[in-house]
Amino acid sequence: MPASTFWPEFKTQSGARELDEILDERVFAFPKPTALIQRVIGYCAPPGCLVLDSFAGSGTTGHAVLATNTKDGGNRRFILVEMDDNIARTVTAERVKRVATGYTNSKGNVIEALGGGFQFCRLSPEPLFTAEGQIRPDVRFSQLAEFVWFAETGTGYTGRADSPLLGVHEGRAVYLLYNGILKDKSVSGGNVLTGPVFDVLPVFAGPKVIYAAANRMGARAAREGITFKQTPYALEV
Ligand SMILES: C[S@@+](CC[C@H](N)C(=O)[O-])C[C@H]1O[C@@H](n2cnc3c(N)ncnc32)[C@H](O)[C@@H]1O
Structure with missing residues (x-):
């Protein structure tokens, strides 16, 4: 039997419905619901924390950090890492941008901005420096x-x-x-x-x-x- 919940009150499908409403398309089958990650943040990421999600996918973690900060003024920050360039731009960054700045969801409701924001950085395919710390000769x-x-x-x-x-x-x-x-x-x-x-x-x-x-x-x-x-x-x- 596939698991039907992440935690008793968080159904596995609720994160997908939530993401559909934000991005207006089905991207992931089982993204975590924001409320679930907010609960985890509440247990282990006090105000001022830097939260890392190195498999960022739908960006739930960034969303949950901003939502938690809005609730308690906690000034947490986040680092999200996503290796799929297309997902990083069209899903992860797009979702966090929308919830930070406010948006109209797929049902036509205006959703208020959570505030906050982020910088989008690309990792270079090759390191710029040699193991000895010198700049590689082919670096432009x-x-x-x-x-x-x-x-x-x-x-x-x-x-x-x-x-x-x-x-x-x-x-x-x-x-x-x-x-x-x-x-x-x-x-x-x-x-x-x-x-x-x-x-x-x-x-x-x-x-x-x-x-x-x-x-x-x-x-x-x-x-x-x-x-x-x-x-x-x-x-x-
Ligand atoms: C299951 S999703 C993450 C879901 C997200 N944390 C959430 O709850 O909504 C996993 C993501 O990790 C990405 N990924 C897999 N291996 C990775 C790696 N080595 N570095 C960065 N991202 C990776 C995949 O492209 C995929 O988008």
Whole structure:
């Protein structure tokens, strides 16, 4: 006999009905009901906790964390991991986005936002670093740019990665010199921060953090408002 309940009062089908109403389609046969995961969170994830679901699927765990926070103001956070790219985008992220921001369900009812949110990050198919912590030689500028930006700002990179100036975050410009991004106008293909290299970088008047293989600017770096970070060591891999 297939089990008919997850826990006496939580029927196995109730999670599927709930998900159907949120996403308006049948994606999983037996996703857990949000109320079930909320009960588990109530037992073992007090306010402030970081909840990990490394098999995120329908995203019930993210939904349950947001719902529990709404109830008790608990400021829990979550990490959801989903290996199927399509499920990750169209089910996991879509469900959590809808419940966080509010939506109209398949029955036409307006469902109030739970609040909160998340960042969507993609894991790279190959590691960027060798076992010794060096950047792998085939890593492209855009790949390292994403990593540097996240390490520096804690947010996902949305830029085009076509310039050594990756962007400005909270008043500070983030630069990366790597892999010939300066088209070899300069010393060592532009991976080393020197005075002439700095002079060809896009200008930013405020504080700057510059990631490069080495810094040969001497005292001028401080005068220009530069915080230098050496790749790969400053990336703490
Ligand atoms: C049964 S579903 C999870 C259900 C979800 N926790 C819920 O209660 O609604 C399992 C999911 O884990 C994903 N998965 C399986 N192996 C994985 C792995 N090694 N890393 C990340 N996700 C994985 C599958 O693609 C599937 O979407």
